[in-house]
Every structure is written in structure tokens, then in C-alpha cells.
């Protein structure tokens with residue numbers, strides 16, 4: 001056990017030397033959903049660009065108001081129109097989104113106004129700036145509204161459109177190579193013979209990489225031989241920015257990945273004190289970052305979520321954020337401790353407590369589908385009912 005690297009040290013080690021590996025390009029904003037912003041965005045205009053009305057009603061000057069005074073309506077301002085300066089002592093009919101005329105400093109909503117012929121009475125004294133959305137309320141010209149590294153969401157597309165932006169500088173997508181290994185594996189769709197299982201890590205990793213906004217450049221499956229593994233890696237090295245693999249990283253003589261990595265590049269770390277996911281390997285192949293994820297499907301998932309996801313996001317220029325934990329109380333006891341940090345697949349019950357899925361085998365994947373997230377139980381720690389532990393919902397990865 002003493003040779004296993006601690007979870008936090010491994011995270012630090014894997015991310016420390018990682019750097020942006022992709023170039024930039026300018027693309028139409030409407031095509032930028034899911035892309036990573038390459039440069040800070042500084043607002044060139046204020047939003048809104050003018051003081052405007054938040055209500056349909058009447059714009060007037062608070063100093064003109066008197067109880068019972070009948071105001072004449074000196075102009076009508078619809079949204080999009082350019083207002084005239086307000087005639088002193090009068091009010092303007094105004095609509096939501098219309099610019100406030102110079103000389104007015106408040107808006108009374110029409111429900112609080114009494115129309116008497118062609119005049120209006122405001123029974124309540126209006127407060128200064130009532131129902132006025134001031135210039136720059138949302139964003140001020142010169143303000144940094146988005147930082148480079150941010151992943152563009154539909155809300156960002158709305159925000160940048162409100163600044164009049166039509167094109168944006170983003171990072172080109174990271175090209176990711178995926179290698180799966182194992183003689184027992186066949187692709188879904190093929191008939192299953194004795195001793196075989198379907199390859200689930202390949203499609204799962206492709207989906208995880210795609211979901212994170214990267215491009216799966218090439219997926220290769222290699223047999224459990226050093227030759228096949230080396231050939232596959234050399235092929236991936238020709239076209240990929242980063243390479244992920246699954247399986248073949250443990251200690252058996254059928255596990256060839258680590259040996260081949262030592263021939264092709266430099267291995268930085270192997271074996272981490274986590275469960276599942278212990279035999280994770282991190283290497284560099286001719287400048288290309290490589291992460292070898294253990295083949296058990298839940299080990300692949302956990303090591304992708306905690307290590308590969310962060311590594312890929314740094315290489316893609318994304319702001320690499322570790323998910324924020326929520327402190328959640330355990331709904332069960334477990335006296336057994338292990339010398340590795342554990343990532344239990346748990347559900348949060350209606351009582352707000354965390355319950356471990358009964359199937360925690362690293363070979364089982366259904367448990368992750370039936371759970372809400374990970375309960376992080378530090379090495380050598382018992383689980384006690386009612387004590388709190390860090391919970392990470394799957395949605396935060």
C-alpha cells in the first residue's frame with residue numbers, strides 16, 4: 001500500500017504540467033455553443049444602453065408631483081422610439097422598454113394612475129427612479145463579462161448577443177484518442193462467444209469526451225499483446241492531442257499498457273490510493289499527455305471523472321474546475337476501513353441522507369446509473385450514520 005500515491009497528490013501531479021494544446025479560431029457566436037472562450041470578453045457598450053421603463057405607465061419628474069394634480073400627457077414613447085425632453089409639469093405615456101425622456105426621473109405603472117379625460121392623476125407620491133432600469137444595470141461598458149476558459153452555454157450566447165457580438169474567439173476542439181484493450185472484448189452488435197464481453201468503456205469514454213466538448217479523433221481497440229498496444233498508441237500519437245486508454249494497466253502478464261508506455265515515452269505515476277481506480281497510469285508520449293484508466297468499468301468512470309476530465313479540460317483551454325462537494329450525512333454505518341480514498345456510488349434519500357448502492361464492485365456499471373453521485377470517504381475512515389462526508393453529484397462532472 002505504501003507505494004500508492006495519495007488521491008490529492010495524484011490530482012496535483014497529473015494537472016501540474018498540463019497546458020493548453022489547442023489553437024484559437026474566430027467563429028460565429030451562434031455556432032459557439034459548448035466551445036471554450038479563448039479571450040476575455042469586455043463589454044463595448046452598456047446594457048441597457050439607456051435608462052428605460054420597466055413598466056407600461058407614465059414617466060414624470062418627481063418634483064412636479066402634487067397630490068390631486070392633473071398631468072397632461074405631452075408625448076407618447078413606445079419601445080424603440082427616441083423620446084423628446086419632457087415638457088416641465090407634464091408626463092409622458094411610456095411603455096416597457098422605452099427610453100426615459102430627459103427631464104423624467106420616475107415611472108408610475110398605469111394601474112396606479114387615474115385617467116380623467118385626457119389628463120392623469122397619480123394619487124401616490126412616486127419615488128425617485130421607481131420603475132426605471134438604469135443605463136448599465138446589467139453590464140457596464142468596459143466591464144469584463146466573460147473570462148477566457150469559460151465553456152459557452154446558451155445563456156452566454158444570449159448575454160453576448162445583448163452586447164451586439166456576432167463573432168467570438170474560441171479554442172479549437174481538443175483531439176482525443178481512445179484506446180481500449182482486452183482480448184475478451186467485442187463490439188456491441190457482434191454475437192457473444194464464451195469468454196467474451198462487450199466493450200462498454202470505449203463507447204462510454206467517447207460519450208464522456210464528447211459531452212465535455214472535445215472531439216474523439218480516433219478510437220482503437222488493441223489485443224492483449226505488447227505489439228498491438230504499441231501499434232495502436234503509435235497510430236493515435238500521429239493525430240491526437242491527448243490519449244486515454246482503458247484496461248491493461250494492472251500487474252498481470254496480459255497487461256501491456258504500462259510496459260509499452262515505458263518504451264514510447266515517460267511514465268510519471270502509476271497506482272493511486274483510490275477505490276475504484278487503483279492502477280491509473282499517467283505518462284507523456286512525445287509531448288502527448290496520456291492517461292491509462294483501469295479497465296473495470298466503474299474504475300474507468302471514476303478515474304475519467306476525477307483525473308481525465310480535469311486533464312482534458314486544461315489541455316482544451318477550459319478553466320479547470322474541480323467539482324464543489326456538498327456535505328451530506330451518511331444514512332448507514334460501515335466499520336470496515338481501507339487504506340484508499342473511496343468513491344462510493346450513493347443515492348440521496350428523501351430524508352436527505354446518503355445511501356450506498358448495494359453493488360460497489362468496480363466491475364459493475366448499473367450501480368452508477370442508479371445512483372446520484374459519489375460519496376468521498378477518505379482513506380482509513382469509518383462511515384458513521386449521521387456523520388457528514390463530501391458528496392459530489394454526477395451532474396457536477
Ligand SMILES: Nc1nc2c(c(=O)[nH]1)N[C@H]1C(S)=C(S)[C@@H](COP(=O)(O)OP(=O)(O)OC[C@H]3O[C@@H](n4cnc5c(N)ncnc54)[C@H](O)[C@@H]3O)O[C@H]1N2
Nearest residue numbers: 180182199200201202247248249250255278294295296299
Ligand atoms: N494481482 C493483482 N490483480 C489486480 C490488481 C492488483 O493490484 N493486483 N488490481 C485490480 C484492480 S484494482 C483493477 S481496477 C484491475 C484493473 O486492471 P486493468 O486496468 O489491467 O484492466 P483489465 O485487466 O484489462 O480489465 C479489468 C476488467 O475490466 C474489464 N474491461 C476491460 N476493458 C473493458 C472495456 N473496454 N469494456 C468493458 N469491460 C472492460 C475486463 O474484462 C476485466 O474484467 O486489475 C485488478 N487486478
Ligand code: MOO
Nearest residue numbers: 276277278299362
Ligand atoms: O481499484 Mo480497482 O479500480 O477497483 O478494481
